[in-house]
Amino acid sequence: MHYLLTVIGDTTNEVDDSEPGAVDAFNEQLKTDGRWVFGGGLTSPDHATVTDNRGSAPVFSDGPFVESKEYLAGFWVVEADDLDAALELSAGASKACNRKIEVRPFDGIA
Amino acid sequence: MDVGEVLTRVHHEEWARVVATLTRRFGDLDIAEEAAAEAFAVAVERWPADSVPPNPGGWLTTTAGNKALDRLRRESKRDDKHRQAHMLSEQTAGFREPPSAVADERLRLVFTCAHPALAMEARVALTLRMVGGLTVPEIARAFLVRETTMAQRITRAKAKVTAARIPYRVPDAEDLPARVDGVLAVLYLVFNEGYLASSADTNPIRADLTGEAVRLTRLVRELMPEDGEVVGLLALMLLIEARRSARVSAHGELVTLDQQDRGAWDRGLIAEGHALVRERLTSTEAPGRYQVLAAINAVHTDAADARDTDWSQVAALYDQLVRLDPSPVVALNRAIAIAELDGPQVALALVDELAAPLADYHAFHATRADLLRRLGRSDDAREAYDRAIHLTGNAAEMAYLTRRRTELAGA
Numbered sequence: 001m002h003y004l005l006t007v008i009g010d011t012t013n014e015v016d017d018s019e020p021g022a023v024d025a026f027n028e029q030l031k032t033d034g035r036w037v038f039g040g041g042l043t044s045p046d047h048a049t050v051t052d053n054r055g056s057a058p059v060f061s062d063g064p065f066v067e068s069k070e071y072l073a074g075f076w077v078v079e080a081d082d083l084d085a086a087l088e089l090s091a092g093a094s095k096a097c098n099r100k101i102e103v104r105p106f107d108g109i110a
Numbered sequence: 111m112d113v114g115e116v117l118t119r120v121h122h123e124e125w126a127r128v129v130a131t132l133t134r135r136f137g138d139l140d141i142a143e144e145a146a147a148e149a150f151a152v153a154v155e156r157w158p159a160d161s162v163p164p165n166p167g168g169w170l171t172t173t174a175g176n177k178a179l180d181r182l183r184r185e186s187k188r189d190d191k192h193r194q195a196h197m198l199s200e201q202t203a204g205f206r207e208p209p210s211a212v213a214d215e216r217l218r219l220v221f222t223c224a225h226p227a228l229a230m231e232a233r234v235a236l237t238l239r240m241v242g243g244l245t246v247p248e249i250a251r252a253f254l255v256r257e258t259t260m261a262q263r264i265t266r267a268k269a270k271v272t273a274a275r276i277p278y279r280v281p282d283a284e285d286l287p288a289r290v291d292g293v294l295a296v297l298y299l300v301f302n303e304g305y306l307a308s309s310a311d312t313n314p315i316r317a318d319l320t321g322e323a324v325r326l327t328r329l330v331r332e333l334m335p336e337d338g339e340v341v342g343l344l345a346l347m348l349l350i351e352a353r354r355s356a357r358v359s360a361h362g363e364l365v366t367l368d369q370q371d372r373g374a375w376d377r378g379l380i381a382e383g384h385a386l387v388r389e390r391l392t393s394t395e396a397p398g399r400y401q402v403l404a405a406i407n408a409v410h411t412d413a414a415d416a417r418d419t420d421w422s423q424v425a426a427l428y429d430q431l432v433r434l435d436p437s438p439v440v441a442l443n444r445a446i447a448i449a450e451l452d453g454p455q456v457a458l459a460l461v462d463e464l465a466a467p468l469a470d471y472h473a474f475h476a477t478r479a480d481l482l483r484r485l486g487r488s489d490d491a492r493e494a495y496d497r498a499i500h501l502t503g504n505a506a507e508m509a510y511l512t513r514r515r516t517e518l519a520g521a
Contacts, residue, residue, distance in 0.1 A: 081275075082276070083227055083274045084281070084285075103227075105273055107273070
């Protein structure tokens with residue numbers, strides 16, 4: 001079972017205030033434990049572009065899809081047996097990157 | 111005993127077991143719940159005519175199992191996506207645990223329904239439905255929401271259990287204390303809503319809810335007899351429940367502890383509560399908040415007359431409680447005991463320190479009003495009564511506060 005651990009960024013505190021090396025150590029642990037699928041940090045939502053090609057021609061617009069105080073700052077995809085296992089990983093993730101984490105199960109994965 | 115009574119008793123005793131057994135077998139709360147409900151419906155129809163089967167629980171489990179199989183056969187023709195997820199299948203981690211720690215399937219059900227990943231209101235609703243066997247309309251009435259809203263809340267919670275794969279198991283030993291806390295919080299919330307209903311549109315005391323909370327806590331205790339806080343919560347509920355009939359007057363007015371007719375208290379429940387508190391006193395384990403709250407209620411129910419209350423012991427227990435739970439509400443209750451020991455002036459100073467966090471809490475203003483009244487500060491008391499009356503939703507409390515307000519000097 002795959003879970004998405006979303007790192008929730010906060011526009012009122014954008015500096016990376018995590019313990020130096022904590023995220024790397026967390027990643028290594030995920031890999032050692034066979035939990036790692038994929039992960040990465042994202043640049044600022046200021047650098048986002050929204051594409052809409054539902055009409056006759058694609059429209060590109062500057063900025064994220066939703067303006068809010070909180071934004072998607074990065075994510076992990078992890079392998080976990082159930083929600084309790086995923087929540088345990090998310091607690092480690094939150095500690096490592098000093099951010100809130102949203103946990104969501106994948107509805108199938110390719 | 112007539113069949114109706116048997117049905118009620120069997121429903122209370124067997125509902126959770128039937129749902130739990132089916133959840134384990136079919137790996138789906140939805141199927142388990144529907145099949146259990148169908149089986150009880152068949153029992154209601156057949157037992158009065160055919161007589162009660164010798165093993166009602168077994169009969170219900172078998173009938174419910176057959177209903178679930180029927181439904182699965184019907185549904186197997188459709189592509190049922192979430193069933194492929196096997197959320198509760200035998201392969202999941204939960205079933206590798208030693209059987210001794212998880213002997214009773216009902217306990218798995220309790221922990222699944224009270225999982226911290228669900229919103230508190232969903233946990234309460236799911237626990238009452240799946241473990242307590244209350245119908246959706248009953249739960250909706252209890253919490254004064256529309257039936258459709260409550261049905262959606264329960265459906266959504268069950269869907270999250272499946273989709274997010276909330277495990278059907280009792281947590282590991284290391285996680286257990288934290289997770290038991292969550293279960294007890296659900297049960298205490300149900301009890302408190304019954305004990306001082308938050309809306310003026312219902313009875314001020316909801317015996318259905320307090321009774322259900324006591325019943326479910328008894329069940330959890332039966333399943334985890336060694337957990338001190340489970341014992342503590344049960345004792346606490348019994349000692350409060352024992353005073354229920356003395357708590358609202360014939361005129362529908364709240365009767366405070368010092369004014370209650372102690373002859374109307376339920377001696378059986380008090381004796382049982384006291385025995386549980388004593389049982390915990392022999393433990394070397396430090397008591398948690400429910401055990402301390404139970405001990406406080408044991409002191410209150412020990413006094414033959416309100417004037418005989420051992421306030422120094424109550425205050426000492428509140429000191430202990432403040433260390434466990436340094437919340438402003440606990441500090442407020444401690445101040446009430448201090449008022450009896452050291453007088454209203456000392457207590458008022460303590461209460462006034464809580465003004466910021468408790469500005470919108472009816473009991474804060476009611477307590478303050480009473481202390482100001484005792485100090486002869488009628489104008490200030492009147493203002494505090496007004497605020498408390500405005501904030502409480504409970505009709506009996508409103509009636510009590512209104513009378514106290516009109517009795518103030520110079521009113």
